[in-house]
Amino acid sequence: MIRLLLVDDQELVRAGLRHVLTPDDGFEIVAEARDGAEALEQLGRNTIDVVLMDIRMRGMDGVEATRCVGELPDAPPVLILTTFDDDDVLVSVLEAGAAGFALKETSADDLIRAVEVVARGGAWLDPVVTPRVLDVYRAQASAQRAAAVALDQLTARENDVLRLMASGASNGEIAEALFVSVATVKTHVGSIFSKLGARDRAAAIVHAHRHGLVDG
């Protein structure tokens, strides 16, 4: 039995959810709230497995509420349920710690599945927004991949130097960190420049960051 808290300021929406998420399917709607503040109150009073959260509400909105829920000890996962799929909203809400993002136009079956997934500790994205998330992921991933290519054109030591350089270290600091003289660092730095086709330190740092050689 998955214990739910519904958070939506429209009675009609909550009524709809009550008809979709029935005990027959393994759901128990423990409490309801009409805005973020009420939601937090209800969370204090009840044991909840999943929070179903609307975004647009008067008072504390869904984004803020999600963030607050996440700060609770033993916080239940939050499944966002909204009408709109702006990128801004998606970003804010995922950053706020939401475990899932569903659109209100979703079918009942999909919603049930989404709640189950989130209850199990998984993450759920509406197929409509998944492509946009994947775009970001792909871009990030391909940068990481390019790093490997760039890396093996440099020697081991040059890589050490480049990493430090790319994090903003001066030649002196690099020398200290690697227990070698500044002269040695300069040599490495020089060959890094020629191998990467970089004119100066700045270009090399840009190169390193663009190719995901560092965390940034």
Added chain:
Amino acid sequence: MIRLLLVDDQELVRAGLRHVLTPDDGFEIVAEARDGAEALEQLGRNTIDVVLMDIRMRGMDGVEATRCVGELPDAPPVLILTTFDDDDVLVSVLEAGAAGFALKETSADDLIRAVEVVARGGAWLDPVVTPRVLDVYRAQASAQRAAAVALDQLTARENDVLRLMASGASNGEIAEALFVSVATVKTHVGSIFSKLGARDRAAAIVHAHRHGLVDG
């Protein structure tokens, strides 16, 4: 009716899929293949709406095959169906252009849903791997957000300068690009350093990249 191509070197798996993706649910299995090469051959011969692709196969593997499919004119979406959820595989396959990623341990219902979503042009991620994709997304998104914060602590002109500097331009180049003297650029650069708490150009570039001020 969604027309399918099954690509898997194990007869047993294909048999299982034939029993799950039945005409009753709106699926027609038009063709089957046992590796990437056969898959491409079948794609040339038939009209396919969705390709169901295994990863581990002798000959051309699923990743390579997915890439090849993507290069075809009028390429159908590829739904990856695999036993393993290594991060490496996930990244490679999404980069290769897969529209979806499903695990073989998925329930029949979920698989049906996945195929439907992909056929409709959406993207589908198994809930098991979604959290990992979201982690990357979140990290990226919060970097973008931080950029806005960093940006408005600098003046308009300082931002212009920082952008150019962060792309590796020298003071002279920045001066040319902005139609001002090098002296002016130096002034801006100086105040950028103090505002960002950067010691030198290198640190400022690192800062800019870490906060997503530039595309890299």
Added chain:
DNA sequence: CGAGACCTCCACCCTGGGGTGGAGGTCTCG
């Protein structure tokens, strides 16, 4: 109007970064 923020530019100085041309040591591999 006066204060303050911003953009523009100047002169001076000094250090660190970068280019050139080496040298000696280790290690691997044909």
Added chain:
DNA sequence: CGAGACCTCCACCCCAGGGTGGAGGTCTCG
């Protein structure tokens, strides 16, 4: 073993970059 790649270090030179301390112009806002 000899060739070649790599790491280490040196001396010398030059200059772009960065710090300091200004100055004059525009624009906004109380």
